[in-house]
Amino acid sequence: MENIFTANIRLILEKHFGKHADEIFDKSxxxxxxxxxxxxxxxxxxxxxxxxxxYAVYVIIEDYITNEYDQKGDYSKYDGALFNKxxxxxxxxxxGSKLQNHALNNRMNSEFxxxxxxxxxxxxxxxxxxxxxxxxxxxxxxxxxxxxxxISKAIVEIIEEYAKTKQDAFQRFxxxxxxLQEIGKKxxxxxxxxxxxLLAANVxxxxxxxxxxxxxxxxxxxxxxxxxxxxxxxxxxxxKLYKTGRTNANDGGIDFVMxxxxxxxQVTETLDFKKYFLDIDKIQKYPITFxxxxxxxTEELLQKIRDNASKTYxxxxxxEKYMECIEEVINIPTLNDRxxxxxxxxxxxxxxxxxxxxxxxxxxxxxxxxxxx
Numbered sequence: 001m002e003n004i005f006t007a008n009i010r011l012i013l014e015k016h017f018g019k020h021a022d023e024i025f026d027k028s029x030x031x032x033x034x035x036x037x038x039x040x041x042x043x044x045x046x047x048x049x050x051x052x053x054x055y056a057v058y059v060i061i062e063d064y065i066t067n068e069y070d071q072k073g074d075y076s077k078y079d080g081a082l083f084n085k086x087x088x089x090x091x092x093x094x095x096g097s098k099l100q101n102h103a104l105n106n107r108m109n110s111e112f113x114x115x116x117x118x119x120x121x122x123x124x125x126x127x128x129x130x131x132x133x134x135x136x137x138x139x140x141x142x143x144x145x146x147x148x149x150x151i152s153k154a155i156v157e158i159i160e161e162y163a164k165t166k167q168d169a170f171q172r173f174x175x176x177x178x179x180l181q182e183i184g185k186k187x188x189x190x191x192x193x194x195x196x197x198l199l200a201a202n203v204x205x206x207x208x209x210x211x212x213x214x215x216x217x218x219x220x221x222x223x224x225x226x227x228x229x230x231x232x233x234x235x236x237x238x239x240k241l242y243k244t245g246r247t248n249a250n251d252g253g254i255d256f257v258m259x260x261x262x263x264x265x266q267v268t269e270t271l272d273f274k275k276y277f278l279d280i281d282k283i284q285k286y287p288i289t290f291x292x293x294x295x296x297x298t299e300e301l302l303q304k305i306r307d308n309a310s311k312t313y314x315x316x317x318x319x320e321k322y323m324e325c326i327e328e329v330i331n332i333p334t335l336n337d338r339x340x341x342x343x344x345x346x347x348x349x350x351x352x353x354x355x356x357x358x359x360x361x362x363x364x365x366x367x368x369x370x371x372x373x
Contacts, residue, residue, distance in 0.1 A: 005165070008158070013151075024149060027142050030123065031154075051093075051163070056090070056103035059081075060133055070153060213243050215338055218345070241257075263327065276305055302326065305323070
């Protein structure tokens with residue numbers, strides 16, 4: 001299916017293969033898969049980027065080219081690329097510093113098979129004993145007209161172009177935030193509209209998590225808890241929300257943690273009950289609050305999770321045990337309400353500052369002044 005970035009893909013194919021570009025586009029399952037995964041390229045920083053699976057393909061094909069198998073040699077006799085080298089290379093790429101191993105090990109292959117269920121080829125080949133990897137060369141060799149073409153270099157260039165496009169979009173996003181810091185001094189309404197625009201179902205999962213954190217941090221900021229071991233020695237302390245790491249990190253299902261209550265928060269965009277129950281299991285059924293990227297009412301979200309779980313678990317008590325662990329559900333309308341509450345407390349500029357700080361950390365962004373320093 002065509003999307004805005006498809007034109008970039010076709011231009012790169014035309015540069016490499018001339019008049020055969022369209023035929024190669026139509027025949028290559030791998031290029032069609034990449035075309036689908038790069039759908040968000042020109043939608044700006046707010047749309048999902050899908051780097052994990054693309055970079056899994058990229059690093060293995062890059063290894064293939066580095067060893068010149070695109071030009072000569074019998075790739076079937078190659079010892080394979082070492083996992084550690086591929087994994088390290090992934091994390092060197094733009095937006096790749098916190099990628100996990102899932103795409104290399106299974107996720108990319110699994111998703112590819114969903115797009116092409118009748119395909120006889122699996123893209124990433126792996127020897128579990130030696131932990132070495134290969135790209136399925138059958139997907140790199142395409143016959144167009146009377147000629148045979150190797151599309152490996154074109155694929156690498158397409159993924160690089162996608163990363164560059166997303167980088168440019170994100171840099172514009174950060175600059176827009178920084179410009180708003182100045183504009184907001186005279187026109188706070190502009191910042192309000194900007195932040196509310198980031199609370200949408202089509203926003204990139206990482207940005208949604210960052211914005212959710214920034215809003216909730218200042219929503220809880222002035223709330224005070226009184227506690228102590230003796231009635232005559234009680235202490236007052238403001239609630240503090242901490243972000244436990246980068247988004248998509250392998251942190252056991254904890255995105256934010258609140259001190260001193262010890263509340264756990266997990267940000268998600270799925271309604272698959274298995275994901276919720278897995279997060280609950282990871283923390284030994286400790287109560288957890290889910291921040292869900294959805295505009296559906298919280299009661300309906302909870303009911304959907306319960307209904308779907310009941311279809312799998314025939315024992316009602318098992319389902320209810322998990323459901324009791326969901327301390328609270330926070331949806332997009334709730335975040336909007338809490339943003340408005342934070343505004344009334346005078347934290348508009350602090351929320352924007354927090355979005356900028358967390359975004360720069362998340363996307364490894366440094367502006368010219370920071371680099372010089």
